[in-house]
Amino acid sequence: MSKLSLAYIFHQQQLLVDQNFNLPEVESLASDLYFHAGDQVIARDLLADEDIPAGLQLVAIRQLLTVWTIQQFEQASRAIQLLEWRRNHKFCSHCGHATEAHVNEHAMVCPACRYRQYPRVQPCVITLITRGNDEILLAKNAKNKSNMYGLIAGFVEVGETLEEAVRRETFEEVGLKLKNIQYLASQPWPFPSNLMIAFRAEYAGGEIQLQEEEISDAQFFKFDQLPEIPFKGSIAYAMIKHVIDGHPVADDTREWL
Template sequence: MLTNYPHQAPIALSVHAHNRVAGRRTDQAWLEQVWADPGTRVLVLHDAALVVPDGADEPHWVSPADAPAGQRVLLGEYGDQVRFAVLAAEPPAGTRTEPLRAFVHTLDADEAALTLHAVALAEWHGSHRFCPRCGGAVTVSEAGHVLVCDSCGRSQFPRTDPAVIMLVTDGEDRCLLGRQERWPEGRYSTLAGFVEPGESLEQAVAREVEEEVGVVVEAVDYFGNQPWPFPASLMVGFFASAATTDINVDGAEISDARWFTREEMRAEAEAGTLLLPGGISISRSLVETWYGGTLPGQW
């Protein structure tokens, strides 16, 4: 626990929601057996988007008998159910596709973890249709978790790109939030950025903060992490202490940034002029930990 913040908000997507049963991925007899079980549940995707029945307002799990043709991907065991995803070439009739972002603020933690696993694999399959080493065709192996090149034999595994996400605080116990130009009016959140080659996580925090808002940070403390398949990130959260407080936004990634006291945050959020991070994002966990309780207002 961070000693400065006795209320440490949970990170929804860091929970152990399902057993990935990696040892079963090459067990063809077992895979066929559980696929034949009507109690097995399947999430259907197309082009890494969720396939949702017309009229429904959330992702829908179906039985294997009701799943369309497509690449089967084993997600794992959830309670007494086995869960799969099917990567369909076309969405079935009577359905529509929705991006995961449409649901990340409404899914509960367990369903979100399963759904993010499925979307991350769908994104990987969509971007690795050929061997990146020799350009050869690939064959799917290990229930969707390995691609093997038919030409050079090299195996490809799902990729995760590390990114840092941080809440910066200053000596007056204010927190720094920024916004992007394309966001709805009043929406502010934590700063974030990708880790560059040869860079530590702490170095990435300091570089991204200085690049985006011109603030120099010193102490950097680890908070937690969560998967974030947009398209293939692992978001690693930190608190960072500011050595300087003057703001100079880059105008590209960040269009505006502000320091907030808790009183300012509460008043503006309750008035509806400040929209704070919501749902299952680690950004909400970071801000809520600093705030000391449930955030006011809405995303």
């Protein structure tokens, strides 16, 4: 009897877990994605005609953030991003030939021209902006139908530093200038394949002017008068609590606070 493998089995942005949010153990398939050669941890997609086994359920990845440790979420994030990468690179971007998975590393190799395609992450900056000792800038995404306010965030552009991205995104979205930009932490964010890089900065000048296609509202809020903020487990929540409570974004065991 073959040894069972711990399995990350996904259906889009949902993961198959038991009632205690633990991963199932299953027999490996030839098509499974292995994290490392020889290990017993695999990832795969749930097939369209495949039934959900008894005792298991599909749970949104975002929901697992509130009950899993950082390490557990990062492993799941790695799994879903590798599966997404493999699905999107079945053909060579140079010559169009069908690719093959490399045996010893995460690479899709073209047998015709030998070009290799490796997984890529998209760097995003997310910035917590304070004014004085008791105010924080929070913004509401124009596409968000809830009343939740979050932080200014956006993709890093080609040729710019992370600090330049922080300044540019803030000025573009709310028209403000910053000073004292400081790195805080980072978090893999598999929606679809981002790396959130967190910064703290201070208000330096300007009046709030909204980029209306991106931001529907932005205000400086007093620490004791915050609106609805992102859920626990997200780096945005940890950043806000870091400023309000004076704690590090993550503790020594890498648990989000």
